[in-house]
Amino acid sequence: MTVPYVINIQKYSLHDGDGIRTTIFFKGCLLNCWWCHNPESQKYTPELLFNYERCKGCKECENICPQHSIKIEKSLAKTDRKECTLCETCLDYCVNGAREIVGKQYSIKELLEEIDKDKMFYEESGGGVTLSGGEVMTQDVDYLKELLKNLKQRGYNVAIDTCGYASQKNYEVLIDYVDTFLYDIKTIDNEVHKKYMGRGNELILSNLKYLSDHNKNIYIRIPLISGVNSDEKSIEKIIKFLKDNIHVKKINLLPYHKAGTNKYEKLDLKYLGENFVTPSQREMEKYLEMFKGDGFLDVKIGG
Structure with missing residues (x-):
């Protein structure tokens, strides 16, 4: 079992699933999104x-x-x-x-000790624990399984925030221990995905369909960036794919923001998204209405 690195344990989190949550941010991701607001989470090492x-x-x-x-x-x-x-x-x-x-390694016991400190907040708010990243689904699957088993034994609600670019075998191993998947969809266009994320999206869409076919609770999260995917054609493609293939419970439309861009200088990296633009409120509301018009009722801006 390989112990992964963690970049942050965020207490009293309100935007990573239902209720008040503790979010564990693991280090390491196979995508290289131009607008990533946690660039320190991309490498798997400190x-x-x-x-x-x-x-x-x-x-x-x-x-x-x-x-x-x-x-x-x-x-x-x-x-x-x-x-x-x-x-x-x-x-x-x-x-x-x-x-x-x-980047710090935590044994499962050490993580559980941190998580247990907020037990009363989960009980009172209907919250729980969210595993995030980086990309949690690319971490050591034996470590994750043992951690998730312990969380479920404690009765905690568990969510996983994932970009979907990970082996389907990992999802197969962990699926029964997860209550909700917070699943990122950036674009259906494979070439656009390759350009701005560094990888194609075939595996991402395949894993999403796998989770849907197994009746998992799925909250779709769509970051919207003008010039990348914030246009009617891109939104229509996402709507069609979801409507034809995925059982979606909630959708969050997330306008692009520049929070975290100062971290690139701290890592001696260049921020590639410096020319990106945040969609206007009017645009965001238009996209929200497009989703609702196609039958997606639980859709909101932000979250």
Whole structure:
């Protein structure tokens, strides 16, 4: 059993399923969405987050680094990420708190201890636990199965937030332990999907159909970005696919936002979605009415 890395345990979450929830964000995803607001969740291994605004160029990190991977350039610390071993020595010497290692391993026991702290909130609100990412369905399936078994034994409602790009075998192993799948659909157009997500969507649509064929509770989540999928033709294709193939309980239309784009600089990455535009409220309401007009009754903007 391989213990995956976690980037965050979010308490009192209101947008990752029903009621008040604890959401576990696992590290690692096979897609590379241009607008990803958690770029630190894409790799499966720990990473250095560096806040350039906090750096004062004091040279403490440069002087102490055992790998000599840090150099001060123009009064800012620059880290050679190929040489950095994430030993964390520099964290203890950075008086301005500019450095952070993201990605921590939790045993199942440790995760359960965190989750159990909020038990009363689940009971009072009809909430529970959501496993998210990154992409939770690409993590070690034996670890996930054991975690889910423990959650169900405690009587917790369990949701999985997934992009769908994972082996169907993993869904087959875990399906009976999950109450609700929060399932992302970005576009039905395979070429558009390849361009903006880095992979085709055949596996995603196939896994979604598998879950529907097995009568699972499915909440569809559609991020809408002007220039990518926020147009009537794209929406019509999504509606047709869902109407012809999927038993959908809820649909959330999620307007594009730029939250999290500052993380790219902290990872020394370029944000590819800088020219993306948020659909107007009028557009969002039009798409909502398109879904409702085709018989999808539980549809809302946001969530």
